[in-house]
Amino acid sequence: MKKLILLLLLGWLCSLAFAMTTAKSLFYADSYMLRAEGVEASYWNPARLRSSRATDLWLPGLNSAVSVSNNALDLDTYNYFVSRDTLHAVDKEHILRNVKGKLSLSAESSISIFGFTMGNTALSSSTRIFAKSEAQEDILRLALYGNTEDSYSFNKASNNVSATAYSDISYGFGDLKVPFIPPELPEIKAGFSVSALIGLGDIQTRHFTSEFSTDPQSGTNASLEAVIRSSNGGIGFKSMLGLYSKVTPQMELGLTLDNIFGNIVWLGAREEREYQVKIDSLFVTNFDDDFYDQTDETRDIDSYSSTLPMELRLAGKYDLDFMDLSADWVQGFKESAVTNATGRLSIAAGLKPLPFLPLGFGILLPNSQTPLKTSYSIGISSKMHEFAIAVQSYNSLIPGYKSKGVSVGTSMRFWF
Amino acid sequence: MKYAILGFLCLLLLLSACEIKDFALPVWDIDLRIPLINDRYYTSELIDSLHIVSAADSVLQIVTTGELSTDEIFSVSLTPDVQINDISIPAGLQLNIKVPLQDTENNVQLSYGILTGGGLRYRFEDLGQDYDSMILRFEDIHNASGEVLQISAEGEQWVNLDLSGFSIGSYDSMEILDSLSITVICDSSVPEGTPVAAFSIDMSQALLFGIFQGLIVHMELGATDPAATLDVDYPLNIDQAVTLSTASIVINLSNELGFSTVFSGWFEARRDDQVVRVPILDDNGENYRIPAASGLNPGEVTLRFHDNISALMQIMPYHIELVQAKFVIDDESGFGTLNIENEIRADYTVEAPFRFTLHELPIEVDSVLTLEISEENRERIDQNLIDAGLEVQVKNTIPIGGTAYAYFGANPDIDTSDPASYSFVKSVTIHSSQSTTDWQDVSTLQLSRDELLLFTAEEVYLKWVFSFEASEGEVAIYARTSDYIALKGNIAARVRVEESE
Numbered sequence: 001m002k003k004l005i006l007l008l009l010l011g012w013l014c015s016l017a018f019a020m021t022t023a024k025s026l027f028y029a030d031s032y033m034l035r036a037e038g039v040e041a042s043y044w045n046p047a048r049l050r051s052s053r054a055t056d057l058w059l060p061g062l063n064s065a066v067s068v069s070n071n072a073l074d075l076d077t078y079n080y081f082v083s084r085d086t087l088h089a090v091d092k093e094h095i096l097r098n099v100k101g102k103l104s105l106s107a108e109s110s111i112s113i114f115g116f117t118m119g120n121t122a123l124s125s126s127t128r129i130f131a132k133s134e135a136q137e138d139i140l141r142l143a144l145y146g147n148t149e150d151s152y153s154f155n156k157a158s159n160n161v162s163a164t165a166y167s168d169i170s171y172g173f174g175d176l177k178v179p180f181i182p183p184e185l186p187e188i189k190a191g192f193s194v195s196a197l198i199g200l201g202d203i204q205t206r207h208f209t210s211e212f213s214t215d216p217q218s219g220t221n222a223s224l225e226a227v228i229r230s231s232n233g234g235i236g237f238k239s240m241l242g243l244y245s246k247v248t249p250q251m252e253l254g255l256t257l258d259n260i261f262g263n264i265v266w267l268g269a270r271e272e273r274e275y276q277v278k279i280d281s282l283f284v285t286n287f288d289d290d291f292y293d294q295t296d297e298t299r300d301i302d303s304y305s306s307t308l309p310m311e312l313r314l315a316g317k318y319d320l321d322f323m324d325l326s327a328d329w330v331q332g333f334k335e336s337a338v339t340n341a342t343g344r345l346s347i348a349a350g351l352k353p354l355p356f357l358p359l360g361f362g363i364l365l366p367n368s369q370t371p372l373k374t375s376y377s378i379g380i381s382s383k384m385h386e387f388a389i390a391v392q393s394y395n396s397l398i399p400g401y402k403s404k405g406v407s408v409g410t411s412m413r414f415w416f
Numbered sequence: 417m418k419y420a421i422l423g424f425l426c427l428l429l430l431l432s433a434c435e436i437k438d439f440a441l442p443v444w445d446i447d448l449r450i451p452l453i454n455d456r457y458y459t460s461e462l463i464d465s466l467h468i469v470s471a472a473d474s475v476l477q478i479v480t481t482g483e484l485s486t487d488e489i490f491s492v493s494l495t496p497d498v499q500i501n502d503i504s505i506p507a508g509l510q511l512n513i514k515v516p517l518q519d520t521e522n523n524v525q526l527s528y529g530i531l532t533g534g535g536l537r538y539r540f541e542d543l544g545q546d547y548d549s550m551i552l553r554f555e556d557i558h559n560a561s562g563e564v565l566q567i568s569a570e571g572e573q574w575v576n577l578d579l580s581g582f583s584i585g586s587y588d589s590m591e592i593l594d595s596l597s598i599t600v601i602c603d604s605s606v607p608e609g610t611p612v613a614a615f616s617i618d619m620s621q622a623l624l625f626g627i628f629q630g631l632i633v634h635m636e637l638g639a640t641d642p643a644a645t646l647d648v649d650y651p652l653n654i655d656q657a658v659t660l661s662t663a664s665i666v667i668n669l670s671n672e673l674g675f676s677t678v679f680s681g682w683f684e685a686r687r688d689d690q691v692v693r694v695p696i697l698d699d700n701g702e703n704y705r706i707p708a709a710s711g712l713n714p715g716e717v718t719l720r721f722h723d724n725i726s727a728l729m730q731i732m733p734y735h736i737e738l739v740q741a742k743f744v745i746d747d748e749s750g751f752g753t754l755n756i757e758n759e760i761r762a763d764y765t766v767e768a769p770f771r772f773t774l775h776e777l778p779i780e781v782d783s784v785l786t787l788e789i790s791e792e793n794r795e796r797i798d799q800n801l802i803d804a805g806l807e808v809q810v811k812n813t814i815p816i817g818g819t820a821y822a823y824f825g826a827n828p829d830i831d832t833s834d835p836a837s838y839s840f841v842k843s844v845t846i847h848s849s850q851s852t853t854d855w856q857d858v859s860t861l862q863l864s865r866d867e868l869l870l871f872t873a874e875e876v877y878l879k880w881v882f883s884f885e886a887s888e889g890e891v892a893i894y895a896r897t898s899d900y901i902a903l904k905g906n907i908a909a910r911v912r913v914e915e916s917e
Contacts (some may be wrong), residue, residue, distance in 0.1 A: 083440075143913075145446055
């Protein structure tokens with residue numbers, strides 16, 4: 001049992017090592033389209049790449065973010081767990097109370113490699129990693145209570161692991177005036193970016209079913225079938241179109257369509273591992289060393305693709321004298337490791353109480369797929385640089401005992 | 417700058433205000449249910465087709481078989497005890513003489529026989545020079561080639577003649593040979609009828625026949641010793657609680673002798689100092705007569721002993737023996753043939769059907785089992801096992817019920833009457849089908865934490881005591897598909913999960 005728990009924690013920690021989110025976007029809880037400038041505009045809305053801006057420079061690793069979260073356990077629960085000498089039934093229920101069907105762990109990361117702008121163009125590279133694992137609540141119940149039920153059933157929907165990592169080399173081109181706009185209407189700028197994707201690794205649960213039952217009539221019966229697909233190299237492409245308009249001196253609007261033709265073809269070391277275990281009518285009285293049948297087959301497979309579904313983002317930003325407010329609506333078209341089909345809304349505020357002290361606050365409103373996220377950021381800036389850090393809390397307004405996840409990010413930019 | 421640092425510090429304070437406790441795995445208990453067994457144990461599985469078989473009525477029965485045979489027959493003896501002296505032999509005449517051939521004990525009358533021993537003596541006397549040849553022909557005695565025994569006068573001393581290999585009489589003539597014919601032929605140049613010599617013959621030796629035809633008045637053939645024995649080893653001293661109701665012995669006799677024989681003897685059953693003997697007699701109280709062989713076909717008979725054997729089994733004997741067994745050829749056997757290679761064989765079968773009465777009497781197994789607990793398991797029990805038990809149901813369709821008591825102790829000197837000599841006792845009761853044929857819950861096999869701690873020792877000792885549920889009269893165990901004991905159940909254990917050291 002201890003090994004199981006250590007394994008879970010290890011998995012969590014491993015996820016932490018790869019856990020990333022989009023770097024500076026977490027400063028404002030993803031309400032960032034109309035805040036991204038310079039190199040970042042290439043990823044958020046290339047229409048905002050402006051010729052008038054100074055050259056922006058990314059240095060390796062300094063614009064990075066990492067996040068790790070789960071759907072059920074917060075720090076309070078963790079402290080509760082580790083501070084108990086003995087877990088009684090009420091303690092077990094305390095731990096399980098928020099595990100609604102399954103325990104999900106996810107991690108995400110974004111690491112800058114390099115980037116710079118030249119006028120209304122940008123060239124940059126970054127690495128993104130997504131990792132996710134899910135385990136059915138029954139597994140926790142088995143660990144805490146034992147096999148109190150006669151049978152258990154597990155499927156892929158609640159039990160899976162997946163991870164994808166890729167790097168991009170992106171070129172953005174913006175500040176293009178959209179023609180044929182009536183003069184009485186505000187100017188609309190357009191831009192686009194294209195990204196060559198280099199797949200670093202991919203692992204997906206393709207199939208998972210498991211049954212486990214015990215009863216004195218038929219004994220212990222168990223089966224597990226899992227198919228894991230993996231590859232360690234691929235190439236791909238994606239592009240983004242963006243529109244931007246400053247409709248009033250205070251009001252900006254933007255629209256992007258990301259992941260156009262988004263696709264990664266996995267070509268390197270492709271294999272599919274099929275693992276099966278079966279136990280039939282096992283009783284203590286007929287137990288021997290060969291009580292189970294196991295097959296573990298690894299086979300080479302053809303190349304396969306990971307589609308990056310398109311995602312629509314709408315954003316608005318309003319500048320007040322002392323602060324600015326923004327709101328982003330994101331609507332994915334398909335569920336994937338990097339997109340959600342359920343729309344989400346985030347709002348953010350940025351202010352500079354002092355000329356060199358940027359502060360930020362953002363909130364991502366929860367939906368059925370995404371938890372509440374709140375971000376806090378602080379930095380120092382001058383005419384040539386800006387350094388900021390941010391922290392993001394999951395399921396809690398303030399990072400603390402009730403947080404079910406946390407993200408941290410740094411931003412260091414130079415322009416000249 | 418200082419404001420930024422202040423704000424930054426405020427944020428750090430906000431974060432650092434959260435106490436993240438060091439990881440420490442608490443302990444908790446989980447309940448495990450592990451299927452133990454789901455099996456039917458049919459009484460028919462006891463059948464091994466050798467010692468336990470199913471009788472015609474499907475009742476199980478213990479069967480033990482054996483053989484006995486008669487002791488070696490060395491010979492049939494006939495002692496004529498005849499001496500004839502100084503018989504004058506005349507010249508030129510053929511003299512016929514009859515020598516009596518009668519057993520001095522009047523026990524046998526010979527019709528035909530081949531000798532394996534014995535002989536005769538003869539002597540010629542007063543031999544002159546006046547004869548050319550002098551021959552005695554024993555007309556009834558032939559050598560192995562069928563030639564008549566002839567002897568010639570070659571001196572005056574007594575001559576011993578070994579008759580081994582010679583035959584007397586004619587095979588299958590069916591006539592009793594009460595005398596031997598001797599013909600004397602003397603060729604001589606002296607006037608016919610003139611005595612030229614005399615001779616004497618002595619047949620006082622016993623004639624021993626390997627093959628004999630004729631009549632035998634009395635001849636006893638002993639059986640191999642021990643004639644027929646059966647040692648009964650009752651497992652677990654079960655004889656203390658069981659009284660067998662019936663038993664039988666079947667003896668198939670095969671008689672190669674050409675004489676019918678009378679079979680006599682005793683069955684003897686012993687249990688310690690108790691001895692019960694019953695004679696082997698037929699329903700009329702007479703000895704059994706075994707028919708004679710006919711030609712090459714042995715005489716066969718099957719003897720069944722039932723009621724008397726049941727009387728033997730009532731004492732639950734440790735040893736059953738056929739004693740003083742013998743086969744007797746008597747004057748009622750009539751004319752017959754006997755070859756010393758003939759024997760009488762008996763294949764016997766002891767059958768004890770599973771029909772018995774059970775008594776509620778504890779059966780204590782003498783030996784104490786030693787359970788060796790591995791170090792790994794000792795640690796698991798010590799650290800992780802809170803309690804354990806069996807959730808077992810039993811379905812019993814046979815009319816035997818009982819209670820098994822398991823006495824566990826830390827030392828091997830377990831005295832079931834002295835609670836100080838053992839740690840605890842657990843019992844399981846299974847009622848017989850006379851009480852119920854439904855599933856019975858066996859829920860008493862529960863071990864508490866304190867009891868489980870006994871198993872943290874390297875060795876644990878176990879002594880079994882069984883007690884049958886007294887039956888309502890005689891019960892029978894059948895080998896039908898509907899006769900079985902079914903067991904199903906789980907091991908239920910509460911296991912403590914904790915960080916191992």
